Amino acid sequence: MTTRWLTPEEQRAWRAYVAASLLLEDAIDRQLQQDAGMPHLYYSILSVLSESPERRLRMTDLAERLKITRSRLTYAVTRLEKDGLLRREACRYDxxxxxxALTDDGFAVLDRAAPGHVETVRSLLFDRLSEEQVGQLEEISAAIAQGLQEDGARPASDDVPWRRRSSPACS
Amino acid sequence: MTTRWLTPEEQRAWRAYVAASLLLEDAIDRQLQQDAGMPHLYYSILSVLSESPERRLRMTDLAERLKITRSRLTYAVTRLEKDGLLRREACRYDxxxxxxALTDDGFAVLDRAAPGHVETVRSLLFDRLSEEQVGQLEEISAAIAQGLQEDGARPASDDVPWRRRSSPACS
DNA sequence: TAGGTTTGTTTCAAACTTGAACCAAGCCTG
DNA sequence: CAGGCTTGGTTCAAGTTTGAAACAAACCTA
Incomplete structure (x- = not known):
């Protein structure tokens, strides 16, 4: 089959999107590096932990939520652990x-950095979008993400319900 | 001033967006790494060059179009040059x-990889969006990018027109 | 035109990411 | 319960990114 090239509209959208996402991630990384001494991803790790039951999560679950590889997570967690912002604990069931597990220091860092981070996201993103556009962005993002997460490995819906591999905090 | 936290809608949109952009970039990087032996950014460098007059561009102009730092570009160009996909030339005016400058080999690589790349972008992104959403994505992206590019250093509009630092290909 | 500032690019070390390989522990199935 | 497959996590080397520092050439301006 001959290639279905992008239409001019699609080209424009694609280029605009690529540019915007690069610029935005860069800006957010810079802000967090400045104010919290860590890149966005690392901040997100702390953030996800802070909202989890008992402020702890298994590595695989964490990686899944953040959409990153386990290897990448291992590296990041090792750094954050060195900084004393989280602790690794053994799982007694497996x-x-x-x-x-987020430490108090980790929580404190998050607490201090959160306002600045939110302000950045707001000023760079939400202040520039209408309410409608916020909804559109969510829908578009969800559509994209959905396509990329069809595990392929996940059983059909009438199959055994997907077995949770671990209790939320496994302890 | 007390922090204006994100509304639930904004939270959802933000998380969906972050997840989607991570997943999408990863998928595209993997595809291009597989099929062209280089990450997305490197492919984009070749692509931008291929569309420039005489298939060449000054480093700074290239960095600006790609929204990356000059240092990052230097590294990437060095690698691509080693691979023989582009050549560095001196600028006679400065x-x-x-x-x-894109080499014929570089152009050939691009030519071979383009259909697969487009197919990937299409299947992961455009096939999942309505025509309307494509337009929305462009507008949203443009709004974001605009906010992040107000150079600050750029002169006011009634000032001297921004001097082009280099002719398109400077030769 | 000398001296100072700006611009274009590279360099360097430290940090981060990638993907494959590895190891251990859990989970079968015969 | 043994062998074999799967899962959870880390390790390692190679590749990439970051940001500051270094240079050199160009551009002022007195």
Whole structure:
């Protein structure tokens, strides 16, 4: 089949999107590096942990939520642990398991950095979009993400319900 | 002033967006790494060059179009040059200048990889969006990008027209 | 035109990411 | 319960990114 090239509208949208996402991530990384001494992803790790039951999560669950590889997460967690912002704990139900638990220091860092981060996201993103556009962005993003997460490995809906691999905090 | 936290709608949109952009970039990087042996950014460098007059561009102009730092570009161009996909040339009008020029090999690689790349972008993105959403995505992206590019250094509109630092290909 | 500032680019070390390989522990199935 | 497959996590080397510092050439301006 001959290639279905992008239409001019699609080209424009694609280029605009690529540019915007690059610029936005860069700006957010810079802000957080400045104010919290860590890149966006690392901040997100702390943030996700802070909202999890008992402020702890298994590595795989964490990686899944953040949409990153386990290897990448291992590296990041090692750094954050060195900084004392989280602690690794053993999982008592599964000896292979490793749990990342936010420390008080970690929570404090998050707490201090959150206002600045939110302000940045707001001023760079939401202040520039109408309410309608916020909804559109969510829908578009959800559509994209959905396509990229069809696990392929996940059983059909009438199959065994997807077994939770671990209790939320496994302890 | 007390922090204006994100509304639930904004939270959802933000998280969906972050997840989607991560997943999408990853998928595209993987595809291009597979099929062209280089990450998305490197492919974009070749692509931008291929559309420029004489298939060449000054480093700074290239960096500006791609929204990346000059340092990042230097590294990437060095690699691509080693691979023989582009060549660095001196700029005769400005001895500081360096020009990246696409080689025939570079063009050939691009040519071979383009259909697969487009197919990927299409299937992961455009096939999942309505025509309307494509327009929305462009507008949203443009709004974001605009906010992030107000150079601050750029002169006011009634000032001297922004001097082009280099002719398109400077040769 | 000398001296100072700006611009274009590279360099360097430190940090981060990638993907494949590895190891251990859990989970079968015969 | 043994062998074999799967899952959870880390390790390692190679590749990439970052940001500050270094240079050199160009551009003032007195």
């Amino acid at each position: 000896k292979r398991g490793s749990i990342a | 001895k500081r200048g360096s020009i990246a």
